[in-house]
Amino acid sequence: MTFEIPKVSYSGKIKEIPLGRGENIITVGGESCYPFHLFEGAIPHPPKIAMEVYDKEPEDWPDTALEPFADVAGDPVAWARKCVDTYGAEMIALQLASTDPNAEDTPADEAAAITKKVSDAVDVPLIVFGTSNTDKDTEVLKAVCETCEGKNLIIGPLGEGNYRAIGATAIGYKHTVMASTPIDINLAKQLNILLGNLNVPDDKIIIDPTTGALGYGLEYCYSVIERIRTAALIQEDERLQFPIIANFAKEVWKTKEVKLSEPEAPLLGDQKKRGVLMEAMTAQCVLLAGADILVMRHPEAINLVKESIQDLMIKGEG
Amino acid sequence: MGLSGIEIFKKLPKTNCGKCGVPTCLAFAMKLATGKAELDACPDLSEDVKEELGEASAPPVRTVVIGTGERAVKLGGETVLFRHEKRFENPPAFTLFLSDKMDESEISAKLTKFKETSYERVGLVLRPAMVAVKGEKDASGFMALVEKVCNDTDAALVLMNEDADALSQAAKTCSNRKPLIYAATMENVETLGNLAMELSCPLAVKGNSLEELAELSEKLIKMGVKDLILDSGARTAGKSLEDQIIIRRSALMKKFKPFGFPTIVFPCEMTDDPMKEAMIACQMVAKYGSIIVLSEIEGHSIFPLLLASMNIFTDPQRPMAVEQKIYEIGATDENSPVLITGNFSLTYFIVSGEVDASRVPSYLLIKDTEGLSVLTAWAAGKFGADTIAPFIKKCGIEEKVKHRKLVIPGYLATISGELEEELPDWEILIGPREASHLPAYLKELSA
Numbered sequence: 001m002t003f004e005i006p007k008v009s010y011s012g013k014i015k016e017i018p019l020g021r022g023e024n025i026i027t028v029g030g031e032s033c034y035p036f037h038l039f040e041g042a043i044p045h046p047p048k049i050a051m052e053v054y055d056k057e058p059e060d061w062p063d064t065a066l067e068p069f070a071d072v073a074g075d076p077v078a079w080a081r082k083c084v085d086t087y088g089a090e091m092i093a094l095q096l097a098s099t100d101p102n103a104e105d106t107p108a109d110e111a112a113a114i115t116k117k118v119s120d121a122v123d124v125p126l127i128v129f130g131t132s133n134t135d136k137d138t139e140v141l142k143a144v145c146e147t148c149e150g151k152n153l154i155i156g157p158l159g160e161g162n163y164r165a166i167g168a169t170a171i172g173y174k175h176t177v178m179a180s181t182p183i184d185i186n187l188a189k190q191l192n193i194l195l196g197n198l199n200v201p202d203d204k205i206i207i208d209p210t211t212g213a214l215g216y217g218l219e220y221c222y223s224v225i226e227r228i229r230t231a232a233l234i235q236e237d238e239r240l241q242f243p244i245i246a247n248f249a250k251e252v253w254k255t256k257e258v259k260l261s262e263p264e265a266p267l268l269g270d271q272k273k274r275g276v277l278m279e280a281m282t283a284q285c286v287l288l289a290g291a292d293i294l295v296m297r298h299p300e301a302i303n304l305v306k307e308s309i310q311d312l313m314i315k316g317e318g
Numbered sequence: 319m320g321l322s323g324i325e326i327f328k329k330l331p332k333t334n335c336g337k338c339g340v341p342t343c344l345a346f347a348m349k350l351a352t353g354k355a356e357l358d359a360c361p362d363l364s365e366d367v368k369e370e371l372g373e374a375s376a377p378p379v380r381t382v383v384i385g386t387g388e389r390a391v392k393l394g395g396e397t398v399l400f401r402h403e404k405r406f407e408n409p410p411a412f413t414l415f416l417s418d419k420m421d422e423s424e425i426s427a428k429l430t431k432f433k434e435t436s437y438e439r440v441g442l443v444l445r446p447a448m449v450a451v452k453g454e455k456d457a458s459g460f461m462a463l464v465e466k467v468c469n470d471t472d473a474a475l476v477l478m479n480e481d482a483d484a485l486s487q488a489a490k491t492c493s494n495r496k497p498l499i500y501a502a503t504m505e506n507v508e509t510l511g512n513l514a515m516e517l518s519c520p521l522a523v524k525g526n527s528l529e530e531l532a533e534l535s536e537k538l539i540k541m542g543v544k545d546l547i548l549d550s551g552a553r554t555a556g557k558s559l560e561d562q563i564i565i566r567r568s569a570l571m572k573k574f575k576p577f578g579f580p581t582i583v584f585p586c587e588m589t590d591d592p593m594k595e596a597m598i599a600c601q602m603v604a605k606y607g608s609i610i611v612l613s614e615i616e617g618h619s620i621f622p623l624l625l626a627s628m629n630i631f632t633d634p635q636r637p638m639a640v641e642q643k644i645y646e647i648g649a650t651d652e653n654s655p656v657l658i659t660g661n662f663s664l665t666y667f668i669v670s671g672e673v674d675a676s677r678v679p680s681y682l683l684i685k686d687t688e689g690l691s692v693l694t695a696w697a698a699g700k701f702g703a704d705t706i707a708p709f710i711k712k713c714g715i716e717e718k719v720k721h722r723k724l725v726i727p728g729y730l731a732t733i734s735g736e737l738e739e740e741l742p743d744w745e746i747l748i749g750p751r752e753a754s755h756l757p758a759y760l761k762e763l764s765a
Binding site for chain 1: 564628
């Protein structure tokens with residue numbers, strides 16, 4: 001019996017954004033179909049995973065997450081090297097968590113110096129996150145832009161309150177920016193328009209739609225990503241045709257369920273495997289919604305997701 | 319949904335009697351068209367009209383029930399491709415795979431895990447739903463295993479056997495449990511089609527390709543089999559994704575009847591690595607698997623899978639809410655801090671998680687804000703001083719603590735004066751705006 005495969009006609013395409021520099025450029029985006037819908041469109045650049053590195057030794061991680069990095073946790077340069085050399089990281093995501101005024105309040109110049117050292121130590125594209133504190137991020141990320149001129153870092157989050165100051169500096173020093181909005185397609189579009197008005201080039205914008213953890217609001221993020229992708233591909237919403245980054249590892253690893261030991265919660269099974277799967281399944285969901293870059297922590301979760309991406313990029317057979 | 323509100327309206331009695339709970343027939347028709355009302359609510363429809371409208375307004379993916387009683391599993395009934403378009407209706411049934419090739423101790427251990435696995439979250443019970451029993455040896459061994467499982471659990475069953483005789487025999491002994499018969503293929507489609515009709519049991523249909531699946535399904539529909547479950551035969555993650563999307567799209571976009579049924583998928587046959595199997599299962603949760611068959615039920619994989627299923631199948635139009643009450647976090651005593659926030663489930667999870675992480679035992683008062691988040695609730699007049707004050711007095715917290723200090727969300731700083739007037743015995747403390755700052759705040763507060 002024959003039947004016709006109901007195909008969707010896509011009128012839009014996601015912009016291709018080159019990350020990093022020189023021979024080590026990694027391009028993301030470029031899709032002309034929904035995630036892994038290879039029977040009706042092209043995905044020239046499969047999604048990529050950036051491994052997290054923290055600027056100071058983390059205090060609140062469960063041992064199951066810290067264990068792979070226990071030997072490097074206080075040294076961001078060694079940490080980043082380990083991610084690349086031992087775990088084959090495609091990108092690094094440096095979390096400048098200690099700059100938070102509610103944490104150690106590390107000064108901007110110190111954070112910039114750490115970022116510079118990390119960027120000198122690895123060749124892969126480097127993503128740099130502030131702490132979503134509007135004023136402090138402005139200070140920190142401006143300093144990072146200056147100190148790491150020409151390295152085409154991916155910096156963020158840029159929000160409503162600081163996109164001008166950080167955006168202008170990023171243009172000057174040729175970095176890529178992450179436009180961050182709180183789980184809302186209209187705000188995401190609006191911020192991209194504003195960045196365009198500021199003359200941030202189209203090949204320097206990544207959308208950060210805010211991502212929660214599995215069991216902690218993931219459904220909102222999942223649907224916002226699906227809606228952004230639909231608007232970009234079907235409704236030709238040009239200001240949403242950018243790759244999407246999902247920064248969820250820090251959300252997953254602070255949930256109660258990854259911290260409970262097996263004796264404390266026998267019905268939740270092995271603590272390490274549970275944490276790994278909580279992270280990997282959060283990734284799996286946002287991948288299927290349309291994320292292009294995943295910010296992840298645990299090497300075993302990363303391996304599972306890499307394998308999943310490979311499997312979903314095989315067309316047709318089986 | 320096939321018919322518009324106006325088309326449905328033409329068939330209604332037009333009496334505007336209001337017995338259906340809606341003032342006019344037109345309003346009722348509009349509700350029917352959007353799936354927000356049930357046809358049965360109208361007491362004056364003839365059976366003919368009911369059938370006609372029922373057919374036309376039936377969801378493009380048929381709702382199929384497997385099992386009976388409390389453990390019956392409802393699948394399908396889906397009307398959209400993306401959850402944000404409306405909502406997904408029936409979450410997938412995670413199903414434990416058992417085979418007569420396994421030894422008795424393995425089977426018992428797996429069944430025990432299956433039975434004890436159950437979690438409560440936001441008032442919902444999350445647990446694996448069904449057991450699949452496969453016969454791979456002789457008919458008597460299969461029969462014995464089916465009987466054992468029937469005696470051991472009330473859960474809905476899938477009976478799997480390539481030997482149609484053995485399958486018939488087993489299905490007949492437990493047809494009162496309404497098991498899913500797996501599966502009609504090119505070789506046995508008539509035999510199993512007749513068996514399913516005779517026993518009134520749902521029937522799985524398995525093709526080696528989408529084309530073959532469509533052919534088999536069409537044949538069964540013509541025979542008069544109503545409740546089908548589709549297996550496209552795909553046994554890799556990539557091919558399964560493609561098939562699931564094509565099946566769902568065919569049903570919704572083309573009204574292609576042979577594909578208008580729930581599906582069954584087998585992550586357990588796609589890999590030997592249980593962690594990878596869980597990842598494939600997670601893929602099926604998001605993209606259209608209805609029965610997801612797993613080789614094991616282990617807390618570390620089934621719990622995240624159930625969370626994924628809960629997240630994806632939450633109704634996007636209705637905020638999830640938790641119960642209004644005092645939540646005691648840690649070993650609280652009469653000196654523990656008291657915090658208040660709204661009952662949006664996400665607010666509750668995040669705030670309680672941070673309070674827990676602070677290791678400062680605290681009372682978290684959750685006030686009913688109709689599932690709205692703090693600022694939205696405040697703007698809607700459901701989380702102001704006038705409603706918080708009576709809640710504080712009635713909820714019983716005054717008997718639990720000696721002190722009279724209440725921490726309110728940082729975003730509600732503006733109501734603190736008003737609240738102090740309403741609650742003269744209480745000192746109002748303004749907490750942080752972001753939940754993530756709660757641990758530091760609570761540590762300082764209790765220092």
